[in-house]
Amino acid sequence: MSQHSNRALATRVANFAAELLPSELKGWGLAMRHEVDAIPTPAKAIAYAMGCLLFALRHRIAFAGKQVLDHLVAHPSQLVAWSAAVATGLGLVHLAFANAPLHYLLINGGALVFGLAIAGVLTLFARVVYRFGGLFCLIMSGLVMQTSLFGMSADGATRWITIGGFVVQTSFLCVPVIAIIFARQQTTLTTCAIALTALALALQPDRGMSGALASGMMAILLVSPGRTTLLASGAAGSGFMVTMLQVDQTQASAYVDHIYFSAFSSHPIAGIAVWMGAATLLLPAIIGGSDNGPSSKVFLAFGTVWGALMIAAALGNYPTPIVGFGGSAILGYVMCILGFWNPEDRKIHDKTATSDCKAVATQPPKYRVASA
Amino acid sequence: MTRNRAPSPIARHVLGVLAEAGQNWSHGYDLCQMTGIKSGTLYPLLIRWEKQGFLEAEWQEPAASGRPPRHAYRLTAAGLRFAREVATNQTNEAPQDSKEALA
Numbered sequence: 001m002s003q004h005s006n007r008a009l010a011t012r013v014a015n016f017a018a019e020l021l022p023s024e025l026k027g028w029g030l031a032m033r034h035e036v037d038a039i040p041t042p043a044k045a046i047a048y049a050m051g052c053l054l055f056a057l058r059h060r061i062a063f064a065g066k067q068v069l070d071h072l073v074a075h076p077s078q079l080v081a082w083s084a085a086v087a088t089g090l091g092l093v094h095l096a097f098a099n100a101p102l103h104y105l106l107i108n109g110g111a112l113v114f115g116l117a118i119a120g121v122l123t124l125f126a127r128v129v130y131r132f133g134g135l136f137c138l139i140m141s142g143l144v145m146q147t148s149l150f151g152m153s154a155d156g157a158t159r160w161i162t163i164g165g166f167v168v169q170t171s172f173l174c175v176p177v178i179a180i181i182f183a184r185q186q187t188t189l190t191t192c193a194i195a196l197t198a199l200a201l202a203l204q205p206d207r208g209m210s211g212a213l214a215s216g217m218m219a220i221l222l223v224s225p226g227r228t229t230l231l232a233s234g235a236a237g238s239g240f241m242v243t244m245l246q247v248d249q250t251q252a253s254a255y256v257d258h259i260y261f262s263a264f265s266s267h268p269i270a271g272i273a274v275w276m277g278a279a280t281l282l283l284p285a286i287i288g289g290s291d292n293g294p295s296s297k298v299f300l301a302f303g304t305v306w307g308a309l310m311i312a313a314a315l316g317n318y319p320t321p322i323v324g325f326g327g328s329a330i331l332g333y334v335m336c337i338l339g340f341w342n343p344e345d346r347k348i349h350d351k352t353a354t355s356d357c358k359a360v361a362t363q364p365p366k367y368r369v370a371s372a
Numbered sequence: 373m374t375r376n377r378a379p380s381p382i383a384r385h386v387l388g389v390l391a392e393a394g395q396n397w398s399h400g401y402d403l404c405q406m407t408g409i410k411s412g413t414l415y416p417l418l419i420r421w422e423k424q425g426f427l428e429a430e431w432q433e434p435a436a437s438g439r440p441p442r443h444a445y446r447l448t449a450a451g452l453r454f455a456r457e458v459a460t461n462q463t464n465e466a467p468q469d470s471k472e473a474l475a
């Protein structure tokens with residue numbers, strides 16, 4: 001390559017680096033470009049420009065990543081939807097590599113699509129769900145109770161109902177949503193819903209789900225101690241104790257239980273997909289929990305409940321959420337979107353975004369030009 | 373608010389070179405040559421120190437005509453104090469680090 005084309009390449013690289021930098025660093029981008037022009041040896045100018053480009057790329061990626069994170073924290077519903085989609089996808093990878101029957105994959109994939117569609121439709125009425133959160137929780141706890149009393153039984157446990165030919169574990173659909181709505185709204189109605197759900201889970205009995213509810217309530221009690229949180233924790237804790245006193249005879253099912261340990265023996269990729277999917281499920285709680293915003297309690301309840309369900313799946317014969325076979329957990333996870341919707345979060349985010357834009361627009365120029 | 377963290381050996385080295393230059397202005401390329409670090413490592417340091425008020429920058433007219441102006445840097449009074457503080461801590465706390473920084 002000739003000296004001239006080397007010089008032109010260095011200039012092009014430096015120009016690109018400068019363009020990548022955000023507006024507040026444009027002055028520095030110009031400084032890099034001019035410095036490259038001042039380097040006498042073209043080969044050294046290219047090396048210098050490449051260094052600048054690497055810095056600009058790193059900065060750009062970090063900046064874009066932070067923007068995405070900020071957006072997702074401000075819109076937790078999208079964060080949960082994305083986590084559900086990625087975790088379900090990884091679950092499908094697991095099922096495929098573990099040679100699960102094809103209809104297992106179709107059921108899990110269909111549950112995600114159906115869940116997102118239902119959550120999308122319900123989000124249109126999210127303001128109503130938010131306003132009547134207590135009543136909504138009570139209806140859901142009623143559904144769990146109805147399952148306990150009149151649902152399908154297997155191995156001494158009554159946890160399922162049939163909807164349109166599909167067997168659904170209603171507690172997966174209802175318990176996480178009830179817990180996260182309670183995290184936001186601690187009222188008499190939501191407390192009653194927790195107590196009714198705890199009783200229903202004790203009747204089923206379901207140690208895993210009952211333990212998850214109790215863990216969620218304990219976490220909320222720790223961050224906001226009060227009469228309602230104490231009552232809810234007491235009810236959920238008592239329900240869990242009752243389930244522990246009963247005999248649990250449920251048998252493990254292939255592709256559903258004990259997947260965290262068995263997936264690797266099916267195929268290494270299946271094992272990796274399961275663990276990556278499990279980590280993805282907790283991402284909303286990790287990302288949102290690090291933010292001290294108005295939804296931090298909701299993120300805490302969400303993370304604790306789903307974390308406890310995962311621990312239960314690792315310890316006993318309880319379904320592995322999302323990454324194992326079973327559409328109920330996928331639907332339940334996606335339904336959590338409803339619990340995250342809060343008009344106040346939106347107002348706060350919109351205000352912050354507007355003031356940030358104004359701050360950037362009014363920044364004074366930083367650099368002065370010295371006289372010759 | 374910008375966080376004041378303990379500078380890395382590379383940062384201490386660049387800081388030392390800038391402190392040695394005192395009131396004289398240095399250019400990015402010269403700093404890279406003197407310290408042996410890449411431009412991609414240098415600019416984040418300069419940007420951070422400028423934000424912290426340890427560094428001042430100015431555009432200088434080129435020596436030869438037809439060339440663009442160059443950005444030049446030197447430590448502010450606060451920057452010189454910071455450099456001295458870092459050098460003192462380095463001598464007292466970690467003699468091995470200073471060898472690394474000067475290597």
